[in-house]
Amino acid sequence: xxxxxxxxxxxxxxxxxxxxxxxxxxxxxxxxxxxxxxxxxxxxxxxxxxxxxxxxxxxxxxxxxxxxxxxxxxxxxxxxxxxxxxxxxxxxxxxxxxxxxxxxxxxxxxxxxxxxxxxxxxxxxxxxxxxxxxxxxxxxxxxxxxxxxxxxxxxxxxxxxxxxxxxxxxxxxxxxxxxxxxxxxxxxxxxxxxxxx
Numbered sequence: 001x002x003x004x005x006x007x008x009x010x011x012x013x014x015x016x017x018x019x020x021x022x023x024x025x026x027x028x029x030x031x032x033x034x035x036x037x038x039x040x041x042x043x044x045x046x047x048x049x050x051x052x053x054x055x056x057x058x059x060x061x062x063x064x065x066x067x068x069x070x071x072x073x074x075x076x077x078x079x080x081x082x083x084x085x086x087x088x089x090x091x092x093x094x095x096x097x098x099x100x101x102x103x104x105x106x107x108x109x110x111x112x113x114x115x116x117x118x119x120x121x122x123x124x125x126x127x128x129x130x131x132x133x134x135x136x137x138x139x140x141x142x143x144x145x146x147x148x149x150x151x152x153x154x155x156x157x158x159x160x161x162x163x164x165x166x167x168x169x170x171x172x173x174x175x176x177x178x179x180x181x182x183x184x185x186x187x188x189x190x191x192x193x194x195x196x197x
Contacts, residue, residue: 027042027043060091060092060093061089061090061091061092062089062090062091062092062095062102063087063088063089064087064088064089064090064102064105064106064107064126065084065086065087065106065107066084066085066086066087066088066106066107066108066124067084067085067106067107067108068084068085087107088107088124088126090102090105090126098191098192100126100128100191101128104128104129105126105127105128105129105191106126106127106129106188107124107125107126107127108124108125108127108144109122109123109124109125110122110123110124110125110153110193110195113170114154114168114169114170114172114173115142115153115154115155115168115169115170116169116170117169117170118142118155118169119142119153119169119190119193120195122195122196123193123194123195124193124194124195125144125153125190125192125193125194126190126191126192126193127144127187127188127189127190127191128188128189128191129187129188130143130186130187130188130189138156138158138164138186139158139189140155140156140157140158141155141156141189141190142154142155142156142189142190143155143156143186143187143188143189143190144186144187144188144189144190145166145184145185145186145187146184146185146187147166147183147184147185148183151187153190154166154167154168155167155168155169156184156186160178162180162181163178163179163180163181164179164181164184165177165178165179166179166184
């Protein structure tokens with residue numbers, strides 16, 4: 001029984017009420033699905049309860065440091081403290097599938113609304129440090145940058161050699177075209193976001 005079948009089965013219970021007795025095959029299948037002994041699902045005394053729940057394979061989780069500072073999606077925040085204040089856990093398999101190197105990642109929060117609707121105030125973002133991405137080559141996308149000592153999250157377009165366009169997705173904020181690349185320190189590319197719905 002897969003997840004969909006278990007959901008269908010539980011939906012039937014909601015419509016028809018709890019069954020007085022589970023059929024033996026249903027009981028065994030549900031016990032295996034939920035990883036419990038059949039006796040927990042009402043197996044009668046003397047029933048074959050030889051099923052031993054298989055241990056789920058342990059997933060390997062990577063703790064990515066979460067920094068105290070926020071990447072401003074607004075007027076800009078001064079970046080003074082880069083000390084981690086905690087960690088966000090990500091599946092090692094998922095990171096590998098995404099082509100991300102764990103020791104090149106940092107998590108931080110977004111402050112402000114200049115990147116709405118792409119990023120909202122309070123969103124958590126996962127940033128792949130510039131040197132860990134594409135062999136250090138810069139590509140178009142959403143990046144965390146430092147400009148005039150201020151930490152920001154902006155969309156960057158590398159359209160001309162030695163220049164970059166610094167764009168706010170929220171049209172209420174200005175964007176800067178043809179900024180000399182030496183005026184923008186690209187710290188990393190945003191590769192994931194999470195936030196409230």
